[in-house]
Amino acid sequence: MKYVKRILLLLLVVIAIVVYLNYSKLNIISGYASKYMASATYLAERDSSSIVNNDLKMPLVELAEVSLDSKNSSASASVYGLMNRKAIDRQGLGSVLVDSDYDENENYLQPKRDFNKIEKPYPFGHLEAKDTLLPEVNYDQLNKAIALAFSNPEVQKTRTVAVLHKGYLLGERYSEGFTKDTRVLGWSMTKSILATCYGVLEHQGKLKMDWPAPIPEWKNDDRSQITLNHLLRMQSGLEWEEDYSKISDVTRMLFLEDDMTVAQKEKEPVAKPTEIWNYSSGTTNLLSGILRQQFRSHQEYLDFPYQNLIDKIGMHSMILEADVKGNYVGSSYAWATTRDWARFGQLYLDKGVWNGKQVFDSSWVDYITEVTQDSDGTYGAHFWLNAEGIYPDVPRDLFSCNGFQGQHVFIIPSKELVVVRTGLAERPDFDVNGFLSEVIKSLE
Known part of the structure; x- marks a missing residue:
């Protein structure tokens, strides 16, 4: 039991040192984590666990504890309970970091979009890309080149x-x-x-x-x-x-x-x-x-x-x-x-x-x-x-x-x-x- 207590004490000391040395950065860390989580969740529609385990696995940023409030389209983050930051998703404008003074019920302008589909094959329109074989292209070499970008996923991290x-x-x-x-x-x-x-x-x-x-x-x-x-x-x-x-x-x-x-x-x-x-x-x-x-x-x-x-x-x-x-x-x-x-x-x-x-x-x-x-x-x-x-x-x-x-x-x-x-x-x-x-x- 004494051994366990010593380990816990040592862990607390380490955490305290980390927080002390980086306290001034905590606002940035929790800001980054909450903002990215909100955008990647509500704009990219990605799985939150994947975001935490990959995108937010960065030095210091990984210290942030992140939570989602899907009902209000928001994300929050803090570091060991300190410097809590919140980001909300706004229709048409993406996610933004807000503070306690921000009125989430206030109306805001958003861009007017034209989502009409262009009746041409991709990339010039929204129909399927033409399945065309160009004579000057070595497709085996091309596939090899694309595969190269994914050949070492732990290091390259190509998506x-x-x-x-x-x-x-x-x-x-x-x-x-x-x-x-x-x-x-x-x-x-x-x-x-x-x-x-x-x-x-x-x-x-x-x-x-x-x-x-x-x-x-x-x-x-x-x-x-x-x-x-x-x-x-x-x-x-x-x-x-x-x-x-x-x-x-x-x-x-x-x-x-x-x-x-x-x-x-x-x-x-x-x-x-x-x-x-x-x-x-x-x-x-x-x-x-x-x-x-x-x-x-x-x-x-x-x-x-x-x-x-x-x-x-x-x-x-x-x-x-x-x-x-x-x-x-x-x-x-x-x-x-x-x-x-x-x-x-x-x-x-x-x-x-x-x-x-x-x-x-x-x-x-x-x-x-x-x-x-x-x-x-x-x-x-x-x-x-x-x-x-x-x-x-x-x-x-x-x-x-x-x-x-x-x-x-x-x-x-x-x-x-x-x-x-x-x-x-x-x-x-x-x-x-x-x-x-x-x-x-x-x-x-």
């Missing part, structure tokens, strides 16, 4: 893969618990969706990338020189810390702020525009706030991405989550099926043309794939690049949407190829270069 070539679905595969109808969180792939809204507005003649950012607080200081282009290229020169391992600018914004468009706006410059490249989720959410300024009403802002991009190309599964103030969290929170993420890649492969209609100018693709200074050839304008061969065995014209834990939409124009891969691991655990090079071999 879904889809491959499009010349507008045809060549192959796809899903791990247990995922199907072609399962929404997947894109994390920072959402940045590319938000940026594309700017491409659409430019195409419509409503703004230009060299316009100064319309921030009244910046008019009388050095920040007045920051343009939309600087923001899209992460070249504003504003201070920002993008570190998810601690309490930083990005974790405070995502898990503590009601209005996520403000965090970057309030930062001071540490360099002049274009002098440094600094990746910032705060910048993207600032751009979401600027996007909202372009419309006369909140409803118009909520409708715009869907009416002019998402539903227009049939990405009906996509949900852009919003913060408490109704701003789209463009940095991180878009959910869509793997097939719909692939549609987005196809739109870029086709230079903005969808079923004969120009969604954005073809020159927009040139713009977002132009290398941004000081990014070492890895970044354009809210898209990632392979200009300097970070993937050495893959064509240099590759550009992509990338997200936390290895979410990817790869577009390779020279191969007329779109590849989507989602999962819970990224480089080096998931070998992007090896996977893509094997897919490309199937076309050679």
Whole structure:
């Protein structure tokens, strides 16, 4: 009995030390766990035990105890009973972290959607994909390449893969618990969706990338020189810390702020525009706030991405989550099926043309794939690049949407190829270069 008591005492001491060292992080930990649980349950319709045992099995996050209230479409989490956080699901806007002051009975606006089915085969419509055998494709090699992405599940943690070539679905595969109808969180792939809204507005003649950012607080200081282009290229020169391992600018914004468009706006410059490249989720959410300024009403802002991009190309599964103030969290929170993420890649492969209609100018693709200074050839304008061969065995014209834990939409124009891969691991655990090079071999 004494031995058991000593073990329990030691365990309590260990727990106390862990809590003491991480107490300031508990708000973030329980915030992350409750928010992710709510979204993955109510948007992705996934099994809660799978979410806990896989998605939330992360350092510190796994300390959270999570519960669901399906009647009220909410999830709650705490760490050893401390720092309880709650996230609720809102129709059309996804899940959001709330506090005790939030009125869950208050009416809120939601985007107006057009879910009309397009009578064409996937990816250009909602009919079944054509079962077409292209003569230039080695399907045995393709199947081998797709299988490679799932060959070591404990390390690679791949969940879904889809491959499009010349507008045809060549192959796809899903791990247990995922199907072609399962929404997947894109994390920072959402940045590319938000940026594309700017491409659409430019195409419509409503703004230009060299316009100064319309921030009244910046008019009388050095920040007045920051343009939309600087923001899209992460070249504003504003201070920002993008570190998810601690309490930083990005974790405070995502898990503590009601209005996520403000965090970057309030930062001071540490360099002049274009002098440094600094990746910032705060910048993207600032751009979401600027996007909202372009419309006369909140409803118009909520409708715009869907009416002019998402539903227009049939990405009906996509949900852009919003913060408490109704701003789209463009940095991180878009959910869509793997097939719909692939549609987005196809739109870029086709230079903005969808079923004969120009969604954005073809020159927009040139713009977002132009290398941004000081990014070492890895970044354009809210898209990632392979200009300097970070993937050495893959064509240099590759550009992509990338997200936390290895979410990817790869577009390779020279191969007329779109590849989507989602999962819970990224480089080096998931070998992007090896996977893509094997897919490309199937076309050679």
